[in-house]
Amino acid sequence: MFRSIRDITAAILLLSLGIILLFSSFERSQGWTFAGFVYSAFKPIDQTVTFFENKVGKIFHSYLWFVGVGDQNRLLNEEVRRLRMEILSLKEKDLENKRLKKILTLKSKLDYPTLVAQIIGEDASGLFRTILINRGTDDGVFPDMAVTAPEGIVGKIIRSSAAMAQVVMITDPKISVDCRVERTRDRGLLTGSYSYLCILQYLNKEVRLKQGDLVVTSGLDGIFPRGMVAGTIDSIRSSEQGLFVEATVIPGVKISEIEEVIVILGTQGGFSMEPGLEKSP
Amino acid sequence: MRELLFVLFAGWVGLVIQCCILNSIFSMEIKPDLTLLVVVWTGLNGDYLSSLISVFLLGLTQDLLSGAPLGLFPSIYVAAIIFSAYVRDNFHVESLGTSLIITLLISLFCFCLVFISRWFIGQITFEPVMIKIVLIKTILTSLGLIIVKPMLDNAWKGYSRIVGAT
Numbered sequence: 001m002f003r004s005i006r007d008i009t010a011a012i013l014l015l016s017l018g019i020i021l022l023f024s025s026f027e028r029s030q031g032w033t034f035a036g037f038v039y040s041a042f043k044p045i046d047q048t049v050t051f052f053e054n055k056v057g058k059i060f061h062s063y064l065w066f067v068g069v070g071d072q073n074r075l076l077n078e079e080v081r082r083l084r085m086e087i088l089s090l091k092e093k094d095l096e097n098k099r100l101k102k103i104l105t106l107k108s109k110l111d112y113p114t115l116v117a118q119i120i121g122e123d124a125s126g127l128f129r130t131i132l133i134n135r136g137t138d139d140g141v142f143p144d145m146a147v148t149a150p151e152g153i154v155g156k157i158i159r160s161s162a163a164m165a166q167v168v169m170i171t172d173p174k175i176s177v178d179c180r181v182e183r184t185r186d187r188g189l190l191t192g193s194y195s196y197l198c199i200l201q202y203l204n205k206e207v208r209l210k211q212g213d214l215v216v217t218s219g220l221d222g223i224f225p226r227g228m229v230a231g232t233i234d235s236i237r238s239s240e241q242g243l244f245v246e247a248t249v250i251p252g253v254k255i256s257e258i259e260e261v262i263v264i265l266g267t268q269g270g271f272s273m274e275p276g277l278e279k280s281p
Numbered sequence: 282m283r284e285l286l287f288v289l290f291a292g293w294v295g296l297v298i299q300c301c302i303l304n305s306i307f308s309m310e311i312k313p314d315l316t317l318l319v320v321v322w323t324g325l326n327g328d329y330l331s332s333l334i335s336v337f338l339l340g341l342t343q344d345l346l347s348g349a350p351l352g353l354f355p356s357i358y359v360a361a362i363i364f365s366a367y368v369r370d371n372f373h374v375e376s377l378g379t380s381l382i383i384t385l386l387i388s389l390f391c392f393c394l395v396f397i398s399r400w401f402i403g404q405i406t407f408e409p410v411m412i413k414i415v416l417i418k419t420i421l422t423s424l425g426l427i428i429v430k431p432m433l434d435n436a437w438k439g440y441s442r443i444v445g446a447t
Contacts, residue, residue, distance in 0.1 A: 121300035121346070126312050126418065127395045128348030132300065158348065168348050173405040195410045196310070256304075 096259075102150035103260055112225060112266030115139055117147075119259055120164065129172035129192060131155075131255065135263060136163045144223055146264040152229040152252025153177065153217060154261050167261070170230065170251055171196050178221035179230050181207070182214040190215065190230055190249060198231055198249040205245055209236050215249050225264065283444050284327055288335035291433060292319045293342065300346055311417045313425035316343055317391055320358045321384045321426070322433045324365025325374050332362050349395070350402070357394050361387045377430065384426045388419040 107114050117139075121132035135141045137160050147154040147167045155169040168175050172192040179190040179200060186207045188200040200215060213233040219226025231249040239246045295315035303312050316339060323332045340355030347354075368374060368383055392415045399405045 122304050123348060124296050124300050124316070124343050124346035125314065125349060125354070125395070126299070126347075127392065127414070130348035132346070159345070166345075166348065172348060173399070174348065193410075194405075194408050194414060 099258075099260060103262060106148070106150045107262060110225070110262070110264065112264050115141065115263045115265055117141070117165075117261055117263055119255075119261060122255075128174075129155075129169040130158070131167050131169060133165050133167060133261060133263070134163070136161045136165050138162045140265050141165045141263050146224045146228075147261050148224075148228055148264060149253045149258050149261050151254070151258070152231060153224055154253055154255070154258075156223055157263070165263075169255060170198055170253075171255075176221070177224055177230060178218045179215050180218045181209060181233065182216050183210075184208060184213070187218055187220075188247070196251075197234065198251055200233070200247040200249050201239065201244065203236075203245045203247060205243075207245060209233050209247055211235065215247075225266075282331070283440075285331040285335045287437065287440050288319065288323045288327065288332065289338060291322075291436065292316050292335070292339035295319050296339075296342060296346055311414055311421065313421040314388065314391075314418065315425065315429065317358075317361070317388060317422055318384065318425055318429045319433070320361050321365060321380070321387055322430060324362045324387075325369055325380060325383065326437070329362075329366050332366070333359055336362050350398070353395065353398055357391050361391060364390075377427065380430060381423050381426055385419060385423040388422040389415065392418055 103116055107116065115135055117133040117135040119131050120134045123130045131154075133141075133147070141157060141160050143157050143160060145157045147156060153170060155167045155172070155175060157165050158168045159166040170177060170190065170192055173194065175192055177190040178187065180187050181200075181203075184207060186203055186209070188203040190198050190200050193199055203209070211233055215230045215233060217224040217226060217228045217230055229252045231251040234248040234250045236245055236247045238244075295318070299312070299315055303315075320336045320339065323336060327335075336358035337355045340353075340358040341351070343349070343354040343358075344351050364387060365383060372379065374380060374383065396405070396411050396415065400407065405411075
């Protein structure tokens with residue numbers, strides 16, 4: 001189908017103009033007046049459009065695409081929570097590692113066969129000072145064995161079954177441990193008290209004790225080996241009868257802060273005063 | 282028999298909570314005695330004979346899980362059942378207030394008896410702090426009944442529906 005002369009003329013003119021422009025652009029790539037004119041004409045429009053595009057884009061990104069951001073936020077929160085849990089777990093492992101290192105250091109220092117046990121429970125009635133540990137007769141744990149921790153002596157075994165044992169702590173009035181004051185070498189009997197402290201009884205009246213003096217086991221009770229830390233002297237007073245003086249002792253070990261203890265297997269039924277000659281379990 | 286099993290189970294749950302869980306969630310040194318609450322609840326609600334047997338067994342377990350000499354808690358719990366059965370037979374004990382008073386009296390009796398028995402066998406000498414321990418523990422245990430009693434009532438209702446106990 002043929003178009004009119006006017007249409008054909010217009011098409012030829014425009015095509016020619018295009019070809020002319022095309023060829024002329026090779027020669028004047030910079031500073032060409034026509035291009036400059038076109039650019040100048042388009043610049044404000046282009047700038048305005050770009051400005052609005054940016055603004056609208058920002059609005060879209062900031063507000064209208066909140067659904068995506070919400071999902072991303074949820075995922076990130078989940079990750080933060082997971083990482084926090086991981087950090088807590090690592091911190092817990094780090095603390096456990098430090099505790100076990102302390103236990104191992106003490107274990108290697110002791111001349112007796114020992115066993116590390118975990119505390120699995122405390123006194124059911126709350127009226128006695130006892131704890132339960134996860135080792136029993138199957139592991140060689142029997143009554144009257146000494147139980148200790150890196151910070152100091154814990155107590156002694158009073159009952160044991162195949163899989164667990166009960167330890168009476170040095171803060172229970174039932175227990176008595178023969179002790180010495182490390183600095184002065186004075187001997188006394190350490191017993192528990194319901195105020196979570198210990199009392200060092202039957203000390204000589206002429207004893208010269210100071211607050212902070214270390215109290216260690218004497219090894220003469222046949223249960224605790226010699227030289228183990230029991231606590232530190234807090235205060236001194238005359239006994240009720242007036243024949244002796246007694247001292248309040250802060251126990252070295254705080255039961256709420258320990259999770260593992262060492263059972264000294266060599267002290268079952270008493271041991272020799274000379275380390276190395278104790279009875280084997 | 283069904284009642285006995287229920288009381289034993291509830292008591293043992295209480296013991297496990299006291300031994301292993303209560304210390305980590307309760308920062309105080311003195312804590313309520315959940316097993317005693319089970320004993321009081323049994324005394325006020327249960328059949329006399331099965332209550333006696335179940336609390337005796339509970340007491341034995343309590344002895345083994347605490348430093349008590351064997352036989353102390355069974356005796357105390359049996360005495361508590363006798364007392365609560367007497368109260369139930371002679372007074373109206375349905376209200377929470379009455380139960381609280383009975384719990385208070387039984388707790389006071391129980392905790393005092395623990396210290397007296399220890400003193401009697403020469404394990405301890407009197408310390409003023411013991412009075413504080415007994416009083417605080419008694420109050421905490423009695424208040425614990427406000428939470429434990431509805432729980433035990435509901436558990437008993439559910440258990441009765443399942444096993445057909447009355």
